[in-house]
């Protein structure tokens with residue numbers, strides 16, 4: 001409920017002394033430690049919460065007649081939880097420790113456990129340092145009850161537990177040294193003995209103990225001694241020190257021991273609190289555990305029992321108010337049909353004790369403050385006078401003859417809710433006053449013991465006001481405790497003591513019946529049975545279980561009561577299972593609630609999955625939106641950058657175009673800023689283009705004409721040089737205007753016409769040189785005479801075509817020995833025929849050319865070559881005229897060749913006669929046989945053919961049909977001799 005509704009709770013553990021309250025509270029702490037979720041870092045908080053218990057028990061618990069481990073102080077412990085239900089810290093409030101036990105114990109009782117544990121378990125060195133002996137019988141404060149050793153208590157083991165707990169809850173070596181010093185000094189104090197001198201004043205004959213106390217508390221021994229035997233009385237202006245009687249010295253000693261122990265206990269609780277404090281100040285929910293001393297009835301009951309029982313009375317009141325009374329009032333308020341159940345309300349007893357000005361505590365305070373001789377007896381008389389009429393109060397004087405016997409003269413009897421208790425007023429005033437002589441206070445304020453320094457502040461000495469009495473303090477602290485409890489949701493544990501003899505498995509019916517009766521358990525049961533097991537405000541019920549009904553999930557927009565009605569109808573509650581009040585739903589049976597809880601647990605998993613999915617989707621969506629936003633931003637920036645770049649480029653382009661246009665408009669003006677760049681551009685362009693138009697060879701006279709605006713502009717020598725180098729690849733060329741460039745090219749060309757190193761390691765004329773010679777001959781023969789010469793000039797003569805130098809003399813010899821018929825087609829080459837020949841003569845292709853050339857050469861050389869005719873047109877026909885006298889010759893040879901200039905040039909160079917070439921205008925004449933002539937007419941008719949008419953005239957069309965090749969590649973030529 002704490003986690004789900006974020007409410008604060010408390011658990012009130014009640015029962016009489018020895019019923020098991022402390023054990024129950026320890027079980028609750030252990031339960032939290034085991035069941036609550038835990039993180040490693042918070043384990044320390046948990047351990048401190050758990051281990052604070054043995055320390056507090058050692059200092060605040062003692063063996064009594066009713067309980068071997070009786071709490072002699074009240075403890076309210078807040079355990080703080082975070083929102084996950086992890087215990088993260090705590091806080092302890094202690095209530096009225098029974099200090100009188102330090103100096104006095106009843107028969108069969110012990111002092112606080114810690115003294116016995118220290119003596120039993122403490123190391124030898126520690127005891128030696130504290131000046132202690134191991135035997136508790138040696139100490140007066142430990143041996144009055146005559147049961148220092150108790151079989152059910154293992155002081156040695158408990159000491160070990162307490163020692164290890166000290167280290168967990170942040171006690172330093174220094175803290176422990178001071179703390180043990182205080183414990184030891186209390187024991188030493190108990191052993192301080194007084195003697196009465198002859199003046200009736202108290203003296204301390206043996207100062208051995210005083211020395212130890214002075215050493216342990218860090219005070220001067222003589223001052224301490226004086227403080228224990230003297231009293232400082234303050235007059236108006238001066239202080240008078242007067243000696244104490246033996247009785248008063250004993251009182252002063254015991255008061256000092258009680259004060260030291262009481263305040264040290266408070267310091268201890270504060271120290272534990274500082275180690276339990278959670279430094280994270282986020283909101284926490286708490287579960288408070290109230291474990292307070294239980295109701296006590298001894299043979300002799302004093303001021304302590306009066307306070308303890310008053311405390312129990314108040315808690316019982318709280319319980320009645322919050323359960324019996326509140327529950328029934330709630331039914332009435334909520335309009336639930338209800339038959340009231342009667343119960344005993346102990347408010348009347350509480351009022352008897354704590355009513356302002358009228359209650360026992362007020363009367364006691366009055367008696368303490370009152371000037372004049374106030375005694376315990378006078379207090380009793382005041383009680384008889386003021387509350388004598390109260391039904392729950394009785395004294396010997398007020399009681400009838402029956403009861404008189406059971407009440408002493410100094411006693412009064414209260415009828416508590418748990419039974420009658422007779423209190424002896426002896427010591428009431430003294431204990432309520434709790435007076436510590438100023439002289440002793442001063443000594444303790446000057447102590448060098450760090451704990452005492454914190455406990456006894458010098459400021460206290462300056463405060464002249466009377467501190468509130470113990471009774472009033474206790475009353476006030478109880479009322480603030482009740483305020484704390486009222487603000488929280490209650491849960492109750494009622495402990496029932498099975499027997500008075502502390503025996504296991506023994507149930508004393510009478511005792512149990514008595515407890516059940518006074519605890520009001522029967523009334524509780526009746527209310528519970530007739531009432532409802534569970535109730536909850538509509539809002540809370542709906543909020544918790546709304547997921548169980550589709551109508552109410554996820555939101556119910558109507559009034560909560562209607563929502564709850566719809567919800568329980570859907571779940572299927574039967575009418576006897578519930579009642580609807582004005583603001584709450586009441587569920588009668590626990591099983592109904594458990595079933596609803598189970599259903600809720602089941603639906604919680606599905607809800608969690610849905611919530612998780614929604615949450616994850618939300619996260620993803622958020623991430624996606626973030627990414628999209630980032631992408632859009634990025635894109636926008638990128639587009640912006642691109643647009644800016646484009647705009648810049650456009651601007652630049654516009655600027656450039658404008659400048660260009662401006663430059664163009666002003667191009668003819670003298671060089672000025674307006675046309676400067678344009679001219680640079682034109683020049684650059686011209687120069688860049690120039691490299692594609694530099695002369696290709698020495699004969700090429702073309703030169704890129706510079707634009708008009710550049711005519712007067714001189715190019716730098718360096719620039720021209722670069723252009724020419726780029727164009728010609730002549731790194732040495734010094735470029736100057738066109739004619740010189742040609743000269744440079746010519747020089748380069750002639751340089752290449754050098755000797756070359758041939759295979760036989762002889763230097764021969766290079767092919768370039770030979771080509772040059774041939775070209776010169778061609779020029780002489782055809783320049784300005786035959787069309788197509790200029791175009792053919794740039795075509796290099798191919799070395800692959802046979803010329804004179806290629807003819808191997810041996811081959812010539814071989815060929816010459818053959819008988820070759822002239823005048824008939826010697827070899828008719830077509831592709832097939834050539835291959836057949838090739839096989840026949842077993843000659844290589846090249847040899848075949850050689851054969852052919854050799855034959856022609858022979859024919860020309862030895863058969864009176866008359867001349868060579870070709871037309872001035874662009875045809876490739878040549879006529880080789882032979883001597884008509886030579887009867888062996890049948891007639892002229894008419895040949896066609898693609899490379900006519902090359903063929904004729906090589907022929908002329910072969911026969912070494914330049915004057916034999918005749919470039920004829922118009923038709924070509926040739927001799928068919930002696931006396932018989934033919935003509936080749938060049939026609940520009942539509943048909944591409946060569947044909948021979950009846951009179952033997954050969955007509956050549958625009959493009960030759962028959963390709964007769966001469967002298968070169970087999971695929972390129974054939975020889976055809978017209979018969």
Ligand SMILES: Nc1ncnc2c1ncn2[C@@H]1O[C@H](COP(=O)(O)OP(=O)(O)OP(=O)(O)O)[C@@H](O)[C@H]1O
Pocket residue numbers: 015016017018019020021022023024067068069070071072292293294295495
């Ligand atoms: N549930 C229990 N089962 C068995 N023994 C128990 C149980 N609870 C308590 N005891 C025994 O009773 C003794 C007294 O218990 P506990 O100290 O808790 O009583 P108490 O109600 O706190 O008494 P007081 O009011 O004097 O402090 C324990 O030491 C233990 O021996």
